[in-house]
Amino acid sequence: MPKIAIWILLLVILILRIFLYQVNLPKFSEDSVVRISAYIREDPVIYARSQKVILQGIKVYLPFYPRVSYGDYLVVQGKVQKGRLVQTKILEHKQSDNPLNNFRKNLFDVYKQSLPTDFAGLVSGVSLGSKSLISKDLYEKLIKTGTVHVVVASGMNVTLITKFVLNLLIGMLNRKIAVVFACLFAWWYAFLVGFEAPIVRATLMATIAFSALELGRLNESLRALFLTGFAMLFFNPQWVHDLGFYLSFASTSSLIVLSKPFYDRLSFVPAFFRENFANSLVAQIGVSPILIYFFGWVNIFSPVINALVLWTIVPITIMGLIGGFVGIVNISIGTFILYLTIPLSWVFLSVIDLFA
Numbered sequence: 001m002p003k004i005a006i007w008i009l010l011l012v013i014l015i016l017r018i019f020l021y022q023v024n025l026p027k028f029s030e031d032s033v034v035r036i037s038a039y040i041r042e043d044p045v046i047y048a049r050s051q052k053v054i055l056q057g058i059k060v061y062l063p064f065y066p067r068v069s070y071g072d073y074l075v076v077q078g079k080v081q082k083g084r085l086v087q088t089k090i091l092e093h094k095q096s097d098n099p100l101n102n103f104r105k106n107l108f109d110v111y112k113q114s115l116p117t118d119f120a121g122l123v124s125g126v127s128l129g130s131k132s133l134i135s136k137d138l139y140e141k142l143i144k145t146g147t148v149h150v151v152v153a154s155g156m157n158v159t160l161i162t163k164f165v166l167n168l169l170i171g172m173l174n175r176k177i178a179v180v181f182a183c184l185f186a187w188w189y190a191f192l193v194g195f196e197a198p199i200v201r202a203t204l205m206a207t208i209a210f211s212a213l214e215l216g217r218l219n220e221s222l223r224a225l226f227l228t229g230f231a232m233l234f235f236n237p238q239w240v241h242d243l244g245f246y247l248s249f250a251s252t253s254s255l256i257v258l259s260k261p262f263y264d265r266l267s268f269v270p271a272f273f274r275e276n277f278a279n280s281l282v283a284q285i286g287v288s289p290i291l292i293y294f295f296g297w298v299n300i301f302s303p304v305i306n307a308l309v310l311w312t313i314v315p316i317t318i319m320g321l322i323g324g325f326v327g328i329v330n331i332s333i334g335t336f337i338l339y340l341t342i343p344l345s346w347v348f349l350s351v352i353d354l355f356a
Contacts, residue, residue, distance in 0.1 A: 014230055021237035025057050028080040035077045036060065036085070037092075043070050043132045045139070057238060060085040069105060069132070071096030103328075104193065108133060110327035111320075114335040119345045123338065125151035126313055127320035128193045129158075129202065138349075141356040146284060146291065146302030149247050150313060158199075158206040162186045164314045183207045192321075201245060204228055205252040221256055225249075246290045254286030255279065273307060280306030301355055308351050312344040 028034055038055040044062075045052040051062045053074070060076060061084060062068065072095050078088030096102075111120040111133060121134035131139065134151070142148035166182035173181065190203040208225050229249050232239060239245040263278040281303040288302075299305070319341045327334020 010227075010230055014233055017234050018237045018240050021240075028058060028083075028085075030080055030082075032080050033077065034080060034085070035075065035091070037075045038073075040068060040070055040072050040074065043130045044068055045131050045136075046133065047136045054238075055085075057241065058083065058085055060088060062088050062090060066090065066093060068093065069096065069101060071098050071101045100191075104128060104130070106328050107324040110324050110331065110334055111338070113331060114323070114327060114338045115342070115345075118349055119342060122151065122345050122348060123316060123320040123341055126316045127324065129199050130193075141352045144299060144356045145305045145352045146287075146299045147305060147309060147352055149251060149283070149287065150306065150310065158186055158189070158202045160310065160313050161189065161317055162206060164318075179211055183211060201232060201239070201248050204232070205248050208252070208256075222253070225253055225256065243290070243294055247287050250286035250290055251283040252286075254282045258282040258285065277303065277307035280310055299355065305351060305355050309348045312348050316341050316344050316348070 026034075026036075036055045036058070040053050040055070042054065047064075049064050051064060051068060053060050053062065053068065055074065055076070058080075060078065062076065068074065068090075072093060074090060074094075075092035076085070076088050076090055078085040107128065108124055108130070111124045114120070115123060117133075117135060118138050121138055124130050124133040134142075139148070142151055162182045162185060165185045166178050169178035169181055172178075186203050186207055190199045193199050205225065205228065208221055208228060211221065232245070259279060259282050262282050263275060266274050266278050269277055284303045284306065319337060323334050323337035323341070325334075326337055
């Protein structure tokens with residue numbers, strides 16, 4: 001069978017799978033009162049007076065307390081308005097007993113105890129890919145400046161961390177072996193932070209992109225990326241409504257295709273700034289059409305903003321993880337280590353404040 005026919009067949013299968021998923025989704029009539037039972041599959045978004053989770057394909061706005069987390073089981077009742085569940089009551093709440101989830105909660109507690117609100121949100125977002133400590137105001141600024149993909153593990157931060165590990169290993173190992181170990185590190189990181197859907201998605205795509213960029217197999221890696229996207233949507237059609245999935249896919253494919261050509265053509269940019277600028281510019285080219293579609297606009301300064309803040313991501317992540325681990329054992333020493341992230345976090349927050 002010709003290759004084009006195989007791709008068409010795969011596309012038809014995927015469209016049919018998504019169609020059947022959509023048909024079988026619960027139908028919620030406007031202004032109806034409904035009851036939903038489900039597990040939370042992604043970190044809730046925390047607002048000033050509420051929490052937002054997605055259950056059975058609908059956005060559910062919960063009271064601020066009791067706080068819910070990834071992996072918890074909920075039975076809720078509320079009123080459907082404009083595709084959202086509001087005026088919601090929690091009828092049943094079973095906290096997850098997964099040791100990894102409990103470990104992450106302990107890390108979040110360390111961040112909250114040790115750092116000011118926005119600093120804690122930034123460090124937890126960069127280190128663990130979590131939105132749970134990010135305030136509504138900060139989240140909106142991240143969206144406006146085009147930096148949200150750096151903070152909530154859309155693939156950019158995973159790639160940066162993996163690249164940092166690779167650079168450490170290249171001097172000691174063969175390059176291909178170093179790439180393998182760096183990708184294994186990325187998956188260990190995904191395991192560490194709980195294998196949430198956004199983390200798995202970002203790590204899988206970043207692994208493919210990183211291997212492609214280092215080993216130079218452009219055509220094969222593009223095919224692998226598309227097959228990965230197909231498999232992810234086939235097994236979890238709910239991601240067809242997930243902005244993070246599209247941002248991950250677009251930024252990763254852009255990095256595969258455009259990263260090296262842009263880097264070579266930006267020779268006039270200072271060396272210490274060029275790679276960050278080239279990667280952020282390439283990623284921005286990929287995600288801009290999606291941001292325009294979902295939000296109606298895009299910040300034209302996003303490549304510059306990303307280049308100004310990307311260099312802070314690796315040290316914030318490393319110190320954030322070490323400080324969090326140590327803080328679980330000894331909060332005083334952990335707080336001291338986390339304080340080392342404050343100057344870098346201040347730079348990050350100041351830049352997005354300036355451009356937001």
